[in-house]
Amino acid sequence: MHNHHFLIDYNLKELTEHSTTAWPIALYHTKIRHHRSGYIPLHWHDEFQFVFILEGEAEFHINEETLYVKQGDGIFINSGCLHMAKDANGTACTYVCLNVSPYFITANELFTTFVHPYMHASQTAYILLNQKDHWPKHIYQCIQTIQQLIDETPVYYELELNIQLITIWKSLLQNGFQMKHDARKHDKNERMKHMLNWIHQHYHEKILLQDIARAGQLSRSECCRSFKDILKKSPMHYVNEYRIQQSLILLQETDLTITEIAYQVGFNSTSYFINLFKRIKNTTPLAYRKLKQLDLLQIKQVEEN
Incomplete structure (x- = not known):
């Protein structure tokens, strides 16, 4: 199982290179709460994304909508859509995620007709993949096959992997997309x-x-x-949440004092920073730093043993 942490640039575009093989595709498992922020921050990427919940429940925010995805269900997130995810209803959510470049779905001759228009279908920012339906189960089976192909790399596995991707995409077009642009x-x-x-x-x-x-x-x-x-939320509420999110990096990766961190992320009051941090993270910055140092020590001990 691979945990996946990603980098985001200034305009929220994910910077992590999505490539499990030499191709523009990534397949990984992750726990939402294992992300540095404790949730998957708001971001977007050019790749299509397929997520299936293996344990727990996730709350997704995609463009203007909020939705909940339970264990066994999945979601398709279209290219370029702003989205974030966090654990829902007190569960610890684990999911499998397939990211694939739209340009890798089909041959160039078919891309203009069968892929490009759907990338810009603004009425379809996402598609729920309900386990009660047959076709999402088929998509999940294809993803499992892709995982096996990547792990085992049998002869001609690249051809079989491409077949699985085309099968996934065909199933999605047949059952999910609304071809409308707003x-x-x-x-x-x-x-x-x-x-x-x-x-x-x-x-x-x-x-x-x-x-x-x-x-x-x-x-x-x-x-x-x-x-x-x-x-x-309001613009200034988002600003302060983002500042707190950036402070998590400094608390984990630097020896700066709490006051230095507060000013470095944009607060002009250490007490306000501490109070806001506690309200958002349910702990103080110092306690958070000590907890993360302990987590890192435990990980090192496990690796040494």
Whole structure:
């Protein structure tokens, strides 16, 4: 089983190289709570993503919608869609995830007809893969076959792997996609990406609402409405949550003092940083640092034994 941690650039695009083989494809298992943030932060990527829940339940936020995916069920997330995930209902969620480049699904001659239009179907940001239906089970079986092919690499496995991907995609087209494009919804999501991009570049500075709104070419009221619709929170709430998220990296990877970290991530008050950190993470920054140091020590002991 492989745990997967990824890097995200300033505009939330995932930077991790999705390649389990020499091809643009990644297949991995992970526990949501094992991520550095304790959840999968908001991000997007060019790849199509297929997720099946092996244990527990996950809460996904995809563009403007929130949905819950239970053990045995899955979800397809379309290319370029903003999404995040966290454990739901007190469970510790484990899932298997297949990421694959849209350009790897079919031959070039078929891409324009059978893949490209669906990448831009804004009415289909995601498709639920319910275990009660037959066709999602077939997709999961194909993913299991892909895992076996990658692990065992038999003769001509590359051809068989390609067959499995085409089978998955054909099943999705036959059962899930709505071929509609909403230009307003697309523009709204692109503006959100621009605003989040600006926040991620300037989170360590003083940030005003009008700065965020300007990045999305919106009025302050429209900016707030957009954040509320897509992220279910205010712009400044998101800014402070992102600052706390960045502080987790510094707490784990540096010897900076709590005060130094507070100022480095954009807070001008150590006490406010500590209180907000405790409200979000249910612990203090110092206790969090000590816990992560203990976790790292235990991992090293296991590896040495």
